[in-house]
Amino acid sequence: MNHNLRTNKYKRISAFCFGCILYLCSFSAFAQQPTSDVGNFYPLLDAYAGKHNSSLSYLAKDWKSDKKWRRTARAQLNELLAYHPGPAPLNTQILKTTKRHGYTQYLVRYNLNALQQTEAYLLIPDNLKKPAPAIIALHDHGGFYFFGKEKHTLTDNPPPILVDYIQNLYDGRYYADELAKRGFVVLCPDVNYFGSQKLLPELLTPHDTEAYYKQLDGLDESGRIKAFNKLAGAHEVQMEKTILTAGTTWLGIIMQGDRVAIDFLLSRPEVDPNRIGCIGLSLGGLRSTYLFGLDERIKVGVVAAFSTTYAQMLQQHAHHTWMMYVPRQYQFLDLPDVASLNAPRPLLVMNCLQDKLFSREGMQAAEQKLATVYNKMKVPEKFSCRYYDVPHSMNIQMQEDAFAWLEKWLK
Structure with missing residues (x-):
């Protein structure tokens, strides 16, 4: 009975240690990933782009004709x-x-x-x-x-x-x-x-421009332009x-x-x-x-x-x-x-x-x-x-x- 208790105890300790190792490995893997504007999705998108890019670049292959390359690439871009x-x-x-x-x-x-x-x-x-x-x-x-x-x-x-x-x-x-x-x-x-x-703010919905029009009161020309730039940017x-x-x-x-x-x-x-x-x-x-x-x-x-x-x-x-x-x-x-x-x-x-x-x-x-x-x-x-x-x-x-x-x- 004592032998079984000790065995179960060792198993629990081993499982706990193994879990800690997995957690630390996972944390280490995340820590090694670069930070980006899209967070954890960056590796996925970077890996995809790395395999599917620039197929019509002049450097992608030896084009037999510069004119044909230029015509083909421009047509695709257009x-x-x-x-x-x-x-x-x-x-x-x-x-x-x-x-x-x-x-x-x-x-x-x-x-x-x-x-x-x-x-x-x-x-x-x-x-x-x-x-x-x-x-x-x-x-x-x-x-x-x-x-x-x-x-x-x-x-x-x-x-x-x-x-x-x-x-x-x-x-x-x-x-x-x-x-x-x-x-x-x-x-x-x-x-x-x-x-x-x-x-043209006057052609936007009132919901989109209510705050914009309210803040115009009392502003000078530069202030009104700044407010417009903020609205347009949003x-x-x-x-x-x-x-x-x-x-x-x-x-x-x-x-x-x-x-x-x-x-x-x-x-x-x-x-x-x-x-x-x-x-x-x-x-x-x-x-x-x-x-x-x-x-x-x-x-x-x-x-x-x-x-x-x-x-x-x-x-x-x-x-x-x-x-x-x-x-x-x-x-x-x-x-x-x-x-x-x-x-x-x-x-x-x-x-x-x-x-x-x-x-x-x-x-x-x-x-x-x-x-x-x-x-x-x-x-x-x-x-x-x-x-x-x-x-x-x-x-x-x-x-x-x-x-x-x-x-x-x-x-």
Whole structure:
């Protein structure tokens, strides 16, 4: 009897110890997993993406024809972007003309398709004697939805909140104006959800806007703009849900509008159709990546503060806008693969080492991919990736480097 008691006691102790070991092993396994924006689901998604990605990358296999690769990859990307509303006449209107120092600024409106219009600032340099190179200045996001095109060119009586914004992100300089003074025709278009295309609170349900309207009382202009930006930011998720339900993508809507910006420039006699480039910071950098990659009419690209790989973004991506995501794209093309679609044409990528939106590893991985593509095409000099020890921004030094790049390849 005592023997059986001792045996049962030993069994219970052994089972307890074994359970402790299993618990500690399990805890250790969890402790070894990296933290992420999706917690314990990250290993699952990372493992899946690791086996199903970038099948149409230039580096995925030895393509017999660069043209066939480019045509195949662009067709797939256009299908994934899933926004094809059909063309419509531009029907351009000039709303305002302002003579500035070194250029003339036109506020214009034109059709994007049969259902959408946008406004843009067109900057024409003084004393043009022949068609000039042109740049599409693609504005950023920054949670600042009230304005778009106004972030790049001087306007009359800008509110303090806009002045501070430009100071923080651009060292206080309107870089589109500077490009115009250097002889470039520049177009600064509003993109979907910003500026002239911004959300209209009066068309939202009262439930969504009751608190917004209450807080407007007593606010100055900058305060009202700040309140609007908060409202628009909160509604990005509703926009994304509805856009996906409608069978399209937000980035598809954005890119269709940006490609019409090229159509607009080609309608202008001041523009040399063979010398068009694009530049942008942050969301503008994303837009520049896709516009450069998708449209062969763009001859030079500049991407500022939006370069990474999806592998790095899988772990941490919570602070990015809903506008950037294209369902299933990673199966076919990584983000740097999109930019590579216009190789061997010149591309400058500028990264910010203090950028909290992207990891240094992601920046370097994207650089390695693009450098390998340009090296494989035997034109390494047409790709440049530079790093600046600054936060998420495009300061004057970065602007000067971008201007030099554009002048090198377009003038």
